[in-house]
Amino acid sequence: MTTTPEMTPATATPLTTYLPQVDDDAPPPVPRRSLGRPSPDEQLTRWGPWLSSAALAWLVTQQLLPLAGVAWFVVSWFLLGLVVTAVTAAMHGGWIEVKDRVAAAVITGGALSVGVALVSTVGFVFLRGWEPLTHLNFLTDDMSGVGPKDAFDRGGIAHAILGSLIQLGIGLAITLPLGIGTAVFMTEVGGRFARLVRTIVEAMTALPSIVAGLFVYTVFIIMLGQPRSGLAAGLAIAVMMLPIIARAADVVLRVVPGGLREASLALGASRWKTVWHVVLPTARPGLATAVILGSARGVGETSPVLITSGAAAFFVTDPVGGAMNSLPLFIYSNVRSGEEQAIDRAFGAASVLLMLVLLLFVIARVLARPPRAKATSRRRLALPRRQSGSNAAHASDQPSHQPLDQPESQDPR
């Protein structure tokens, strides 16, 4: 209902509605400015300073001052860019505008430099490790009888890969049940004793890895008189990884919604069944991530294996049968040898180690992702009459109150 302000209650005319009329004399509508994206003008003030400061930096460092080199150019480009950004911001804004622009530039620059550092690390390792990796025997052979100066078509790192996997396996065989069991104890059983365990476990995550290695060295090798072996290295990795995995699994189990536990208990399940059928399956992706990230840390850690395993140049499959090499140790000893060829081999091994860690990392990511695709197919199986939900036209016809997004509730397990 629209009423005009002229109408007063004194004039007793009946209420009328005035609809808006098309006004032929009105000026044409002004095109509304887009609010969502910066105008070309603003784009120019954003990027222009960096172009101009690049030119300025080139002039200053390469022509005026004796500061030749890429590093000086980049540094002065960044600093001059900040100055020019501040000046352009001050031209049509106040001090607040200047601060905003400069802060955005500094933050982006900081993040960029971290990105460059990461890319340079990975790129540098792969670039220098490429040469040995082009020979297939590098991945299938061991180093027995191969000198540090030999060409790349002789010798390889398969023994180190095998050793790393065996040691990681020993470490995981110990930490997996103990770590997850402790996490279950800390979250599901609780009590004063569990708090004590949690405090100690959290404290022991501070244990430097070299001290974990020294502990195993002292106890296992010096006191018990065992030789340096893959088992000792596996134990050292386990001592290092156990608090890490227990703590990470504890965090994962703690975020399992309490309502799920209570629902299971209310339905009459015992506490053990609740843990086995509700808590652990719910937390499975998170637990997998915790374990895999812990093993990525364990497989890459050099200092405990440096102390405990010893280095063999040949295949060793027996964990108690004397020295056993591993990837980090192979890299370390080859770099320390100072021989150019050996250093390149170390880089090849480092590339393999990086790829191994990357693989573990990707697996962890995939497991941690919510099972979207699987849920769709299961839903289709559970409700056979419904057509595929991906069809938008049909989906809009469906009544919206149906439980479309609850794959867990239809889970047959």
Place this chain on the structure above:
Amino acid sequence: MTTLPSYDAAAGQDIRPRRISRKASGVDAVFEHSARAVGASVLVITGGVGLFLGWQAYPTLSRYGLGFFTESSWNPESDVVGIAAVLTGTISIAIVAMFFAFPLSLLTALFISEYAPERAKATLVAMVDLMAAVPSIVYGLWGYLLVMPHAGDLAVWLQRNLGWLPFFDVRGADPDAAVVDASRYVSSSFCAGIAVAMMVLPMACAVMRQVFSQTPQGEKEAALALGATKWGMITSVVLPFGRGGIIGGTMLGLGRALGETIAVVLIISPTFEVKPNLTEIGSNSVSALIAGRFGEANAAQLSALLAAGFVLFLITLVVNTLASVVVNRSRSGAGTDA
């Protein structure tokens, strides 16, 4: 009309409430006890490491007393053992690392949580996590073979222009000479600190980013609606909210930096000297000392090394505990476990 159940005493029936027991029975008892056993065994293992270190360190500490902390040389043959030099070396490497890692991790965390485009955020977070998973030996290679020559050049420049500061003074080398003695400027705490910074950066960054991402959206929008610029919103909402995360993440990184071994061993050339000259050749750290000396150690020397490791562990423990207290005390994360 409601009729209340009335207690009929004449019936004589026993209606006392059933006794409720929290004690587990059957499978639950087995579960509870086995979980307790696992927890106890982990307690024994992890706590045992700490106790064992303390027990092994005791003879050394009681023999050398306070001198263990003030003596800088490490000559077990002539019965002179102290960790003053390695401890100050450890701390100076950690300080250099945090000097680089703290601002960079803060900027990166802010970039990811506030400035990055929405689509790229997940990828950037994964990149930071991946960076944390890269083995330390790889950062050691990076620092040793790629960065160290450039860091040496930077050290020459620093001495030329800021040589009056003790950190940047390199004794026995003239930065203005025609041919600068480059070997005096490498293998220093400065070079090791750069590599260690790369290791602790993703750790600190991950903690900070997580705390920043928990900033209440309403408060951020309120700041923007009141006319704040993005930077104004960050300084007035995000940074005060995330202060605990910033401090805690930095301290967690510091704890890792103190215990880092292999990159330090690769880069430094070991010396036993307490010195402020960060960019001068030669440094040491507790972990590098252990890695270098465990092989030829006899029982007494091993005890001394374990004592050094124990001291390092205690320092890391204090730093980490403070970090977790700071993170838990702060407003950050309040209401997330609802």
